[in-house]
Amino acid sequence: MVQYVGVSNVVELVRSVGIETFLLGLVDYIEEDFRRWEEFEKSPRVASHSKAGVIELMPTSDGQHYGFKYVNGHPKNPSVGLQTVTAFGVLSDVATGYPCLVSEMTLMTGLRTAATSALAAKYLARKDARTMAIVGLGAQSEFQALAFRALLGIKSLRVYDIDPDAASKFRGNLAETDIEIIVTKTAEEAVSGADIITTVTADKRNATILSDNMVGGGVHINAVGGDCPGKTELQGDILRRADVFVEFPEQTRIEGEIQQMAPDFPVTELWQVIAGQATGRRSDTQITIFDSVGFATEDFSALRYLRDAVQGTSFYTELDLTTQPEDPRNLYGLFRQPAPAMQRSVA
Amino acid sequence: MVQYVGVSNVVELVRSVGIETFLLGLVDYIEEDFRRWEEFEKSPRVASHSKAGVIELMPTSDGQHYGFKYVNGHPKNPSVGLQTVTAFGVLSDVATGYPCLVSEMTLMTGLRTAATSALAAKYLARKDARTMAIVGLGAQSEFQALAFRALLGIKSLRVYDIDPDAASKFRGNLAETDIEIIVTKTAEEAVSGADIITTVTADKRNATILSDNMVGGGVHINAVGGDCPGKTELQGDILRRADVFVEFPEQTRIEGEIQQMAPDFPVTELWQVIAGQATGRRSDTQITIFDSVGFATEDFSALRYLRDAVQGTSFYTELDLTTQPEDPRNLYGLFRQPAPAMQRSVA
Numbered sequence: 089m090v091q092y093v094g095v096s097n098v099v100e101l102v103r104s105v106g107i108e109t110f111l112l113g114l115v116d117y118i119e120e121d122f123r124r125w126e127e128f129e130k131s132p133r134v135a136s137h138s139k140a141g142v143i144e145l146m147p148t149s150d151g152q153h154y155g156f157k158y159v160n161g162h163p164k165n166p167s168v169g170l171q172t173v174t175a176f177g178v179l180s181d182v183a184t185g186y187p188c189l190v191s192e193m194t195l196m197t198g199l200r201t202a203a204t205s206a207l208a209a210k211y212l213a214r215k216d217a218r219t220m221a222i223v224g225l226g227a228q229s230e231f232q233a234l235a236f237r238a239l240l241g242i243k244s245l246r247v248y249d250i251d252p253d254a255a256s257k258f259r260g261n262l263a264e265t266d267i268e269i270i271v272t273k274t275a276e277e278a279v280s281g282a283d284i285i286t287t288v289t290a291d292k293r294n295a296t297i298l299s300d301n302m303v304g305g306g307v308h309i310n311a312v313g314g315d316c317p318g319k320t321e322l323q324g325d326i327l328r329r330a331d332v333f334v335e336f337p338e339q340t341r342i343e344g345e346i347q348q349m350a351p352d353f354p355v356t357e358l359w360q361v362i363a364g365q366a367t368g369r370r371s372d373t374q375i376t377i378f379d380s381v382g383f384a385t386e387d388f389s390a391l392r393y394l395r396d397a398v399q400g401t402s403f404y405t406e407l408d409l410t411t412q413p414e415d416p417r418n419l420y421g422l423f424r425q426p427a428p429a430m431q432r433s434v435a
Numbered sequence: 436m437v438q439y440v441g442v443s444n445v446v447e448l449v450r451s452v453g454i455e456t457f458l459l460g461l462v463d464y465i466e467e468d469f470r471r472w473e474e475f476e477k478s479p480r481v482a483s484h485s486k487a488g489v490i491e492l493m494p495t496s497d498g499q500h501y502g503f504k505y506v507n508g509h510p511k512n513p514s515v516g517l518q519t520v521t522a523f524g525v526l527s528d529v530a531t532g533y534p535c536l537v538s539e540m541t542l543m544t545g546l547r548t549a550a551t552s553a554l555a556a557k558y559l560a561r562k563d564a565r566t567m568a569i570v571g572l573g574a575q576s577e578f579q580a581l582a583f584r585a586l587l588g589i590k591s592l593r594v595y596d597i598d599p600d601a602a603s604k605f606r607g608n609l610a611e612t613d614i615e616i617i618v619t620k621t622a623e624e625a626v627s628g629a630d631i632i633t634t635v636t637a638d639k640r641n642a643t644i645l646s647d648n649m650v651g652g653g654v655h656i657n658a659v660g661g662d663c664p665g666k667t668e669l670q671g672d673i674l675r676r677a678d679v680f681v682e683f684p685e686q687t688r689i690e691g692e693i694q695q696m697a698p699d700f701p702v703t704e705l706w707q708v709i710a711g712q713a714t715g716r717r718s719d720t721q722i723t724i725f726d727s728v729g730f731a732t733e734d735f736s737a738l739r740y741l742r743d744a745v746q747g748t749s750f751y752t753e754l755d756l757t758t759q760p761e762d763p764r765n766l767y768g769l770f771r772q773p774a775p776a777m778q779r780s781v782a
Contacts, residue, residue, distance in 0.1 A: 094755040099769055107770060134481050136496050138529045143501050145492050149483050154490050156505075158525065160532025170531055171763040176756050178505065182485045184517055185507025190537075194758045198766055230767035254764065261767050290764075408441040409523050411541045416518040417601060417637075419545055420577035420608050422446055423454060 089406040093191040093394055101394075101403040102195075108238035110397075111231075114203040115239055117393040121385050122207075125359035127151060128385050130336060140164065142316075148384035154180045155388040157193055161316065163292050171227070172290070173197070179391040186410055189395045193387065200390040201382055202231035204335075205310045206239040208378035209284060211361045211368040212333060213308035217283035218244055223275045223297050223321075224289035224313055225249035225258040232286050232312070233258075237267055246270045248278035276302055287321040288312040294348075300325035305373040314345045315381045322377070324348045330375035333358045333368070335383040344379040355379070436753040440538040440741055448741075448750040449542075455585035457744075458578075461550040462586055464740040468732050469554075472706035474498060475732050477683060487511065489663075495731035501527045502735040504540055508663065510639050518574070519637070520544070526738040533757055536742045540734065547737040548729055549578035551682075552657045553586040555725040556631060558708045558715040559680060560655035564630035565591055570622045570644050570668075571636035571660055572596035572605040579633050579659070580605075584614055593617045595625035623649055634668040635659040641695075647672035652720040661692045662728045669724070671695045677722035680705045680715070682730040691726040702726070 093101075102110045121128070127150050134145040141162030148155060159175040166172060175193035180186060209217075220242045222229055229247070236242040245267055249255050255271045262269060272278040279285050279302050287297045290313065300323050303309065309330070314320040322345045332355045334340035346353050358378065360366035369376055398404040413422055440448075449457045468475070474497050481492040488509030495502060506522040513519060522540035527533060556564075567589045569576055576594070583589040592614055596602050602618045609616060619625040626632050626649050634644045637660065647670050650656065656677065661667040669692045681687035681702045693700050705725065707713035716723055745751045760769055 092754065095758050095769070096755050102770060129483060131481075134478075134492065134494060136476060136494060136501055136529075138496070138498065140530050141532050143496075143527060143529070143532050145481065145494060145503065147481060147483060147492060149485070149490075151485065154483055156492065158503075158527075158534065160527070162530075162532045165531055166763040168531070169763065170533065171758060171760070171766070174533055174757045176534065180490060180507070182483075182490070183487050183509075184512055184515070185488050185490050185509045186517065186521055187505065187523065190756075192756050192758070195766065195769065226764045227766035257762070257765055257768075261765070261771060407439065408443050409537075409539050410521045411442050411518060411539070413518070415604070416513040416516070417573045418604055418608070419518070419542065419574035421604075422442070422542065423449060424608060 090187050090409040091189045091395070091398065091404045092407045093189065093398055093404045095192045095195060097403045098192055098195045101397060101401065107234055111199060111203050111235045111238045113397065114199060114390060114393050115207050117389040118200065118203055118386055119207055119362060121389040122359040122362045125363065130384070132339060146384040146387060148388050149182060150388070152182055153392065154182050155391045157384065157387040159197065177387055177391050179395055189391060190407060190409065191391060191394055193390070196390045196394065198228055198231045200386045201228060201312065201380070202235035204386050205232055205286065205312060205378065205380060206235035208333060208358055208380070209236065209308055209310060210239055212376040212378060213240065213284050214306055214369065214372055217308065218242065219246065219282045220284040220286060221246045221278040221282035222286045222288065223248050223278055224287060225254035226288065226290045228288050228312060229258055230261045232288060233262060233267060236284070237265070242284065244268050246272055246278040246282055248272045248275045282307070284308045284310060286310040286312060289321055292316070292319045294318060294320045296323050297321040298326060299323045303375060305375060307375055309375065309377040310380065311345050311377055312380045316343050317347060320345050320348055327377065330377045331356065332377045332379050333361065334379050335381060339383060340379055340381050343381040345377070346379055437534050437756040438536045438742070438745065438751045439754045440536065440745055440751045442539045442542060444750045445539055445542045448744060448748065454581055458546060458550050458582045458585045460744065461546055461737060461740050462554050464736040465547065465550055465733055466554055466709060468736040469706040469709045472710065477731070479686060493731040493734060495735050496529060497735070499529055500739065501529050502738045504731065504734040506544065524734055524738050526742055536738060537754060537756065538738060538741055540737070543737045543741065545575055545578045547733045548575060548659065548727070549582035551733050552579055552633065552659060552725065552727060553582035555680065555705055555727070556583065556655055556657060557586055559723040559725060560587065560631050561653055561716065561719055564655065565589065566593065566629045567631040567633060568593045568625040568629035569633045569635065570595050570625055571634060572601035573635065573637045575635050575659060576605055577608045579635060580609060580614060583631070584612070589631065591615050593619055593625040593629055595619045595622045629654070631655045631657060633657040633659060636668060639663070639666045641665060641667045643670050644668040645673060646670045650722060652722060654722055656722065656724040657727065658692050658724055659727045663690050664694060667692050667695055674724065677724045678703065679724045679726050680708065681726050682728060686730060687726055687728050690728040692724070693726055
């Protein structure tokens with residue numbers, strides 16, 4: 089039997105432990121896996137493109153477990169009431185090849201993206217950072233806010249979205265927290281005076297959410313929205329002034345903000361900073377950028393965390409996704425056993 | 436919600452319609468998809484190798500649906516009571532990227548492999564073929580026997596396995612059918628006088644299940660067991676005397692019997708025969724070989740068939756694998772709704 093964690097299970101699990109506690113646990117797993125980065129089998133996404141969007145498989149393995157995420161990106165989905173991005177994932181035992189966990193990963197992707205952003209900021213933002221700007225108040229924004237509050241104690245937000253309804257939604261969703269939210273009329277106003285700037289807009293285009301003159305010294309930029317070819321948020325000049333940190337350079341050069349730059353544009357791998365092999369922030373005037381695109385190991389960490397988190401709880405069910413004949417060579421025998429016995433044998 | 440078809444569902448569905456009727460329906464879907472072969476996006480498997488075995492993802496798309504199969508191959512699994520090969524699959528809508536079906540595919544792989552073999556033999560075996568030899572009586576053997584009975588009316592089998600228990604299992608499993616089974620003491624005895632020879636042994640090695648002197652003119656060889664690097668069943672001389680038909684040459688040259696031959700060894704693509712673009716059998720003395728390795732489109736056909744077959748039946752359940760927030764941009768809102776309402780909204 090394979091453990092199944094659906095959307096309602098993730099919702100109930102996160103509520104039962106509290107979303108910030110859940111995020112902190114998730115950060116620990118992601119950090120642990122970044123630290124042992126070299127143990128992972130890493131490969132580009134396996135993408136199937138169509139006019140409507142893209143469907144991708146993102147596999148990775150640490151030699152003990154194998155995990156993959158299925159994720160789509162369909163920009164026009166919201167016009168028919170569907171989400172742009174949905175995802176699910178599977179974790180397996182490498183020793184047997186048998187899957188052990190199937191999970192929703194739409195919510196988990198939101199959570200792991202925010203957890204990774206906060207983790208990167210722990211290493212890259214100024215230690216005295218207190219105020220964060222968020223530009224773009226879509227599906228990812230609340231997760232970012234809560235992860236930065238949980239890990240870095242950020243309780244002061246300056247936020248902006250071109251759609252005023254998005255700001256209302258954001259404010260409403262975080263109403264019960266102690267986060268102070270200032271909604272601004274422009275992106276420029278939002279980033280003014282912020283120690284950390286999170287850009288997380290949705291439009292698939294080469295946009296200029298941040299222009300060079302909006303970014304002062306010492307700022308950490310958490311660039312989340314620019315995450316596929318043709319979708320960027322930062323003016324190239326900012327990248328040249330800053331030190332840029334990435335997950336997996338081969339992927340980020342195609343999908344991230346640095347798709348605007350030459351193929352040899354210098355970047356530092358985040359895992360090296362976390363593992364103590366590279367320097368993160370060097371001074372209080374340096375501009376740091378985490379050019380986040382999302383990598384397979386983060387989903388692997390999320391699946392691993394989820395698997396451990398649900399053990400001993402009621403937040404999963406079981407699926408008869410694998411066969412269990414008494415004799416492995418007698419697969420056909422499953423069709424011959426009396427129905428009740430067969431059901432017991434696979435249940 | 437995503438439809439889920441587990442092992443018990445497949446068992447119940449197949450029983451309810453009868454396995455031969457089920458196989459004939461599956462053959463139709465596979466044949467239809469081979470006929471429109473050029474519409475499919477085809478790519479090699481995405482494999483993750485370890486000392487214990489391999490885990491693979493096999494994606495494909497026809498532009499309307501996207502499907503992939505997860506399948507492992509772990510030769511030592513039977514020693515711990517597990518199967519060498521397990522599998523599951525997912526079918527999605529290309530227009531939205533949303534998954535619509537998750538299914539077990541261990542049983543379905545057994546069924547689709549046999550259906551594909553019988554389909555190939557319909558085009559490649561002599562029309563007057565009446566007797567089939569099966570060498571190797573493992574997990575796949577009964578499916579092969581039943582598919583050939585259903586599609587080609589083969590009711591006379593000559594079978595051999597190095598393990599006498601395997602023959603007893605095989606005979607017992609087919610005891611209620613009208614198939615006449617002669618168990619032989621050697622592979623040579625089994626193939627003697629057979630019109631069709633199915634080789635489907637399990638050992639992962641370059642074996643000689645059929646040597647050149649065992650194969651007479653006019654025979655069709657259904658070579659199923661040689662399906663990964665280092666695993667073959669036929670002596671190379673047989674391949675040189677025969678006309679060899681394959682699924683996807685790029686894959687078969689790595690995984691099939693023809694891995695023994697030069698990279699330019701001539702083969703015919705099965706889809707071209709089915710689509711009327713190439714000739715199958717040309718004479719009653721020609722030796723034909725279907726060098727079967729299993730290709731992603733066959734799994735796609737199986738998923739498509741299964742999806743249609745379960746509609747309006749009780750042979751599936753539903754999984755909350757995708758989120759359904761009222762506002763796609765308010766993903767976080769799923770954590771805020773009262774629990775019962777949330778469960779309704781995702782259930």
